[in-house]
Amino acid sequence: MKELDPMVFLAVFQEMLGPMLWVMLLVAVLGLLAFVALLVRERGLVSRRLVQSELLGLLGGVVALVVMARVSSSGFTDAGGPADWFLILLV
Numbered sequence: 001m002k003e004l005d006p007m008v009f010l011a012v013f014q015e016m017l018g019p020m021l022w023v024m025l026l027v028a029v030l031g032l033l034a035f036v037a038l039l040v041r042e043r044g045l046v047s048r049r050l051v052q053s054e055l056l057g058l059l060g061g062v063v064a065l066v067v068m069a070r071v072s073s074s075g076f077t078d079a080g081g082p083a084d085w086f087l088i089l090l091v
Contacts, residue, residue: 068088
């Protein structure tokens with residue numbers, strides 16, 4: 001694999017996550033839209049909320065890794081190649 005092909009990453013994600021890939025992508029897009037709506041409504045960032053959301057984001061990252069290991073057909077011990085580890089790192 002000498003070049004990065006986005007379709008390869010999509011195929012590997014579909015193999016790892018199955019139909020949950022599309023559900024997770026939908027949740028991510030809805031979360032992004034909610035954030036943009038909040039920025040428009042509040043007309044900026046509130047630093048206290050930003051720090052709280054960063055701390056909550058750490059917990060969300062751990063939950064994302066646990067969900068990925070539970071839902072996928074290959075867990076952390078089955079990751080064989082660099083593409084698998086790269087995709088786990090992206091999650």
